[in-house]
Amino acid sequence: MLPPLKSLQSILSNEKSCINYLIEKGVLDSQSICNLCSSLAKRYEKVFKYRRKQCRISVSIFKDIFFSKRKLKVNEILQIGYYWLAKTPHISIKNITGHSPNTITYYANCFKALVGLNLQETQDKIRGPEIIVEIDKTKIGKRKYNHGHHVK
Template identity: 30%
Template sequence: MALSAIEPLKYECGWVNSILVLRDNLKEINFVIKQSQEHGVIDKEHKCGHCDNKCQLDSKRWVWRCQKKVAIGKQKAKKCNYSVAVFKGGWLSQAKVKAGDNLFFSGVYLDKIFTYEFIRREIGWTNNTISDWCNFIREVLENYCEVVRKPIGGPGKTVEIDESKFGKRKYNKGRTVDGQWVFGGICRETREFFAEPVLTRDREPLLAIIKIYVFPGTTIISDCWKAYYYLGIEGFDHQTVNHTYNFVDPETGAHTNTIERQWRSYKEWLPKFGRKKYHFRGYLARFYFLSRWKSLIDRYHHFMLAMAALYPPTN
């Protein structure tokens, strides 16, 4: 079954059936090879490093192997027997897991319903293995965001900005005792957005992020946090709403409801347990990627392209 057949199943039968179709496809070596070659994860062909002959793919051992017979002096011709790993320099170059299991895990991770329990049940990985591959995937997604992201807003457009504390309460009650500050913004007209973890909410780091992610001439709406006071002289049309008194400014109609809703969506996609501050950029990159590509087939396709871009084969 072709990978494109997954898409209708996603809507007719639900997430589990569609991802299990992917699992069944990835049990077929030829399917794994075809998908990996089409997305640039492995080369479509490879020339022998000894005799420049076109190698054949040994799918059982995942190596390119030269079968050409070569005569050496008066000796009887023997096979060149040159070989090199298919994934050399690529995504699975140092992996000790099956290629099909890895690609299946990647497909599962690209959905909100991803859980350790599901992976343990379906492919038998340990928690440590799952954690390691989560880190590898987040690395790919972070690189993807750096490549595709562009400034938002512009003249005639409005961007709401805000900072939010992503934290948890001890015993789920009382004041927030630990967490990570995240600064972000969203364009009302295009729904394009950005989010960056920050150490402090001081003027300098926030202004530096705004200059990277927001076009000059944009109308920026924020609350009355003091770090935003100088946006008006930095090339932006700055409006504020004082949340001490109103959620919507009674005179200008300014509000930050859009970015507030975005924060709720971000927090729904965060891991429920075991969150680490140093992984927050990866958590945010995952949310950005999954928000950009809504269907499983699109996510899987673009993730494999991003994987190949970051870890190209070096054969």
């Protein structure tokens, strides 16, 4: 069940609160450790900064996740994702968010791919105790206008 948009409005309207929400939910890391010197980095908005002399590098908090190398703000991506989950038509998402139809289609395809990656194929068999399986031998044919009719 999708939560009401009103309950998510404070998160989806502001990038900073959206990032904090994603950190709170464990989607984004709250801390990062340097690969070279094993020191903790300090987070500044959207980057982790390693302050030691031998390191002195900055790394995006979005590195190696879905949000990396995206041109839209995180809250805008999540807003498009919310409307996609709500099965809102693309033209309506375009009118609400102000993004181009190509952008909406691009992110809709990204979300479809993400959902597809998270689905697991199962070979469940319909059998077991207290499970009744009824098999019907009805034959239905389709002729004109895809109307089904019984076939002898």
